[in-house]
Amino acid sequence: MPTHIELEFSNEPFEECKESVIVSITDVHGRQQERVRLGVVDAESVYKKIEAKEPVTLDLRYVKDFSLKTYRETRSLGKDEVIELPDFSASWAYFDGIEPKDFSHSEFTGTVTSFANSLFGDGPLSFFTAKFNASMTDFSLSHFGAGAANFQYASFKSKTISFDQALFETGDIHFVNCDFGDSNISFREVNFGIGKVDFHYTRFGKGLITFDKSIFGGGEVSFKRVDFGDGKVDFKRTQFGDGEIDFSEADFRSGKVIFRSAAFGDGNITFQEAVSTSDFIFDNATFGNGSLSFFNASARMLSFKLCQFNNYVDLRVNEVEKLDLSDTIVRDIIDLMPTSKAPVLMKQMVFSGMRNLGNLYIDWERNEVLDLILSQEETSQRQKSDQFLVLKETYNATGRYSDEDRAYIWYKRYELKADLEYSLKHNPSSAIWAYPTAFFKWLLFDKIGLYATEPLRVLFSVSIIYTLFSLLYLVLPFVADTYIDTGGGEVLADMNAVSKAFYYSAITFLTIGYGEFYPVGIMRFFASVEGYVGVFLMGYFSVAFVRKVLR
Structure with missing residues (x-):
């Protein structure tokens, strides 16, 4: 949510600073969120500490026009020369100025690098090729003003990295080609604003990756060709807005990927050619009016329990051991028809409780539908019967009458088994007539004429x-x-x-x-x-x- 920042400068000293400024932060409704006094320091005094290789502490400080580009120019250093910043701490600091705020080609070392609760004023911000080598890197509750935030080619070797509850205003956010190593990285409850968010080609390692409850404000979101490593990837309860969402060709390796209760807007969502040896969990996620594609993707399991699909869903995957569409609501097309590029290899498919208001495109023979349903271990006879009924209805609606007959036969067979099972469970003494009745129906309707289909x-x-x-x-x-x-x-x-x-x-x-x-x-x-x-x-x-x- 955009905010408004007011500055009240004063000659009143604050700690060792001769001047101070009161920073008031209000939301769009005029409600005050924060009010804090900061000591005013000039950028040159910070440069001198950097030059002396001393730890830089800017906690509760207001700094104007800070730029490592300017530092290099005033010290006649190469424009790409790495500047070491040991134990850099800027908690509750405010970096202001018209010129771009430049931390590019920097190397943060020591125990903690902290920008917690920091404010970056409007205008471009660059951490281009920055190296975060301290044990912990903390950007939690930081506020990034209007303007692009550039972390391209940054490397993070910290054990823990936190952007929790950070707020980005209206600029684009670039984490392109970053390397997060084996760090635990948290973007929990981050508001990414309305700009484009790009993690293209970024690499993660074995650490936990979480975007829990984060908000993408409607700009394009790209995780294309990202290597997510072997850690768990958590996007549960994330709001993705109406922008295009791109996870195509991403490699999730062995980490479980969770989008449970996430909210997708009206933009198209693609996981084309994404690869995982673990599970994608989308249970109870909401999808808007955009399409969803897993074309030629691979995973151990795709789970969409309790989801509602309002537009075309392309599930022509390469290989998935289990596809779970239990209790979903389908309002358009779910496409599972194999192609030369996407063979749709599955061992099990569950869609019990599905409410199919659209069409399910699946081929009885090429998709080996019978094996997909009969291999279900956790579903009852009644649930299997209901799934065959869904297939029967969708085959009828699309004019595939031979497949409809096959689905109808198996629907009636499992309906007979389910009815017998129900009778015996609720009235064991009914076995006297239930078994003969079931046998008579089996012989007369099934064996003699395959339920009038042959x-x-x-x-x-x-x-x-x-x-x-x-x-x-x-x-x-x-x-x-x-x-x-x-x-x-x-x-x-x-x-x-x-x-x-x-x-x-x-x-x-x-x-x-x-x-x-x-x-x-x-x-x-x-x-x-x-x-x-x-x-x-x-x-x-x-x-x-x-x-x-x-x-």
């Missing part, structure tokens, strides 16, 4: 059942007092037993009923059953056939 399978089942009834009519007269009688006629009387059994079975199964033959004895019961089965199966075949034709 008319040829139904026709084949019809042929098998017709043949079984025919053989039954052939065998029954040898074991019981029953037979097929004829209504008359020499041709009918001369038919052999096999022909008679198969012919009678056909006119009974198809309910033609010429009246030429009629059953006697127990065969009447089986004839009644066959007539009912025939009507049902022919109707079943008609439904499956018409369904195929209409598609």
